[in-house]
Amino acid sequence: MTKEEIIRPENLVCAKPTLMNDAPMHYCPGCSHGMVHKIIAEVIEEMQMEEKTVGVCPVGCAVFAYRYLDIDWQEAAHGRAPAVATALKRLWPDRLVFTYQGDGDLACIGACETIHALNRGEKITVIFINNAIYGMTGGQMAPTTLVGMKTATCPYGRDVNLHGYPLNMTDLAVNLEGTAYVTRQSVHTVAAIRKAKRAIRKAFENSINGIGSNMVEIVSTCSAGWKTSPVKANKWMEENMFKYYRLGDLKDTQEIRSKE
Amino acid sequence: MSKIRGAVTVDTERCKGCSLCIEACPLNLLSLADKRVNHKGYPYVEQKNWESCTGCTSCAIVCPDGCISVYRVKE
């Protein structure tokens, strides 16, 4: 059989989701942002919510997310995505509303908006891309930067005496009564990507069904900020990030209810 | 016995040469093109020994830029 005989439209089994358009993404090679965009597109397609989804973009590398997925989007000021999403969902209750935020956006300048939206139980999903660094602005220390991790603003490594401890926002979210589903995932292997997709689907279903709030952290890489290659960044993440940011579901009120 | 055969295409202009797909292929069928780059200056991926491809889709799943399409047939 020749390659041409195999490469025919009727034999296609996997390709870029149609909701992701052909605009070239500005992300660095191997950036987790692209991977998460892709699975969000796939989940929205599978749920047939293309016409009824509103995403809220952050300030950070994902500031242009609205260019790549053909759904409705609203850009928010730095850190304010959960407040904007609150308004959108309250005014438009039949919409699937989610925020897409980096760790600088969500855990630093927007920590207040994030905690209060989650605590109010807003019927939204917060997608949290935690690469432990400010990617967009050149790799400065973030609240999430690991102890000892080197960045442009802590070149000798994060020192707890000087910089305090990494802020674990997802663990915090578990203890807020307003949250229904809180999970921490990654997208560095086929198995991890499949799991992350299922988690996003569950969070989105809750958001549509008025069960909220929902938080999906994706422990991510930023090879540019970490000053390494995408392949090595994945290894570094496995060895260092997962020890502090443990993967798995942290809270699922629906599961508890179904067992009662 | 029927055999599963696969083949992939790469959108070489979209590819950024991140090599995540190369790592993900269980049969090591992908590699960066030798001394060639696309219009953005990125080296891009090619499928060289395509004959043993099973169409498992691992490479396409891990590609952050959605550059790979996978085709599969039963021979």
Ligand SMILES: Cc1ncc(C[n+]2csc(CCOP(=O)(O)OP(=O)(O)O)c2C)c(N)n1
């Ligand atoms: C009000 C305001 N303060 C600061 C900045 C500068 N700034 C832009 S992006 C960013 C942080 C980005 O980090 P993160 O949210 O982790 O996103 P990443 O790029 O890592 O995905 C900062 C501080 C800004 N644009 N606006």
Ligand code: SF4
């Ligand atoms: S700077 Fe980091 S987060 Fe931003 S696009 Fe590059 S790899 Fe991704």
Ligand code: SF4
């Ligand atoms: S489909 Fe599977 S076997 Fe074929 S190139 Fe991709 S990863 Fe390798």
Ligand code: SF4
């Ligand atoms: S994963 Fe995608 S962008 Fe990266 S080298 Fe492979 S085809 Fe190119």
Ligand SMILES: [Mg+2]
């Ligand atoms: Mg970041």
